[in-house]
Amino acid sequence: MSEKNRVLAANSAFYAAFLNQDFAKMNEIWSEREDVTVIHPGYSVLQGRDNVLASWRQILSSVHSPDIHFCNATAYVNGKVAYVICHETLTSNTLIATNIFSLENDSWKLLHHQAGPAPDLIDETPSGNVH
Amino acid sequence: MSEKNRVLAANSAFYAAFLNQDFAKMNEIWSEREDVTVIHPGYSVLQGRDNVLASWRQILSSVHSPDIHFCNATAYVNGKVAYVICHETLTSNTLIATNIFSLENDSWKLLHHQAGPAPDLIDETPSGNVH
Numbered sequence: 561m562s563e564k565n566r567v568l569a570a571n572s573a574f575y576a577a578f579l580n581q582d583f584a585k586m587n588e589i590w591s592e593r594e595d596v597t598v599i600h601p602g603y604s605v606l607q608g609r610d611n612v613l614a615s616w617r618q619i620l621s622s623v624h625s626p627d628i629h630f631c632n633a634t635a636y637v638n639g640k641v642a643y644v645i646c647h648e649t650l651t652s653n654t655l656i657a658t659n660i661f662s663l664e665n666d667s668w669k670l671l672h673h674q675a676g677p678a679p680d681l682i683d684e685t686p687s688g689n690v691h
Numbered sequence: 692m693s694e695k696n697r698v699l700a701a702n703s704a705f706y707a708a709f710l711n712q713d714f715a716k717m718n719e720i721w722s723e724r725e726d727v728t729v730i731h732p733g734y735s736v737l738q739g740r741d742n743v744l745a746s747w748r749q750i751l752s753s754v755h756s757p758d759i760h761f762c763n764a765t766a767y768v769n770g771k772v773a774y775v776i777c778h779e780t781l782t783s784n785t786l787i788a789t790n791i792f793s794l795e796n797d798s799w800k801l802l803h804h805q806a807g808p809a810p811d812l813i814d815e816t817p818s819g820n821v822h
Contacts, residue, residue: 595767597776599787604809605776607765634738636726636802638793641772643803645728645736656730658789658805662769671767672774674789676807678735 563642567635567661570668571644574659575630581620587613591662591669599674601655626650630657631681642668647678654678694773698766698792701799702775705790706761712751718744722793722800730805732786757781761788762812773799778809785809 561569570589577585590596590613598612599605600619606612619625633646640663648655656678661668692700701720708716721727721744729743730736731750737743750756764777771794779786787809792799 597767599776599789599807599809602808602810604778604787605765634736636728638772638802639770641769643791645730645803647735656735656805658730658791658803660774660789660791671769672776672789674787674805674807676730676805677733678730679733 563637564635567637567642567644567668568633570661570670571630571633571635571646571659574670574673575628575648578620578625578628581625583617583620586616586620589670591664591671593662593664593671596670597672599672599676601675601677639663641671647681648675649681654680694768695766698768698773698775698799699764701792701801702761702764702766702777702790705801705804706759706779709751709756709759712756714748714751717747717751720801722795722802724793724795724802727801728803730803730807732806732808770794772802778812779806780812785811 574589577589594609596609596612597605597607598615606615629649630646633644635642635644642661644659646657648657655675657675660672662671705720708720725740727740727743728736728738729746737746760780761777764775766773766775773792775790777788779788786806788806791803793802
């Protein structure tokens with residue numbers, strides 16, 4: 561399997577853990593590094609593994625945990641760091657995400673996730689502010 | 692200068708080019724790689740150097756090019772790839788960005804930029820959808 565495909569498999573595992581509200585898998589997917597970060601849509605950044613995982617525990621344990629799916633994933637590999645850009649489709653809105661991974665003990669682990677609003681996939685009219 | 696500080700200097704140069712509507716500098720700041728990407732707030736991803744730089748040419752040549760400043764920048768360095776998370780403050784809104792850089796010929800060059808809505812810095816109430 562190419563490194564790109566391995567990164568895409570890690571990205572897919574992230575969304576499977578999210579959809580399945582599987583905190584144990586989510587915990588495995590994130591890097592063991594202390595300086596991981598996450599930007600949930602509309603929020604500021606959370607820094608540090610404890611803070612990041614606490615946010616996932618809260619999201620995944622909520623009855624409002626979304627019916628989330630991803631598509632259009634593209635991986636960009638640069639040695640031991642890679643990032644994936646993909647769309648996230650939820651019941652009522654579409655997001656777009658940047659997911660940064662690092663190769664640790666031969667596994668691609670998540671270092672950072674940012675998701676923000678995107679146009680619906682059938683309609684490229686922007687849903688937010690332009691720079 | 693530490694690598695973190697060099698990455699932060701590259702990040703600062705990106706926002707200076709943006710604020711000063713300096714397309715030549717913006718062109719220099721981006722990696723020469725063909726597979727660079729950008730996610731402007733509310734939009735889908737643009738892939739490829741020509742598309743990414745064309746979007747910047749359009750933004751920087753507009754009379755509506757924003758009065759943009761950044762703050763709270765933190766750099767995360769992983770060998771020859773690094774990313775910076777920072778807030779962007781504009782006249783009427785606050786964004787948060789992930790900027791990914793690669794070390795090319797001893798210069799940190801921008802590979803990817805995503806910005807999306809964030810709470811105002813004095814108010815951590817979210818301004819967008821929660822995951």
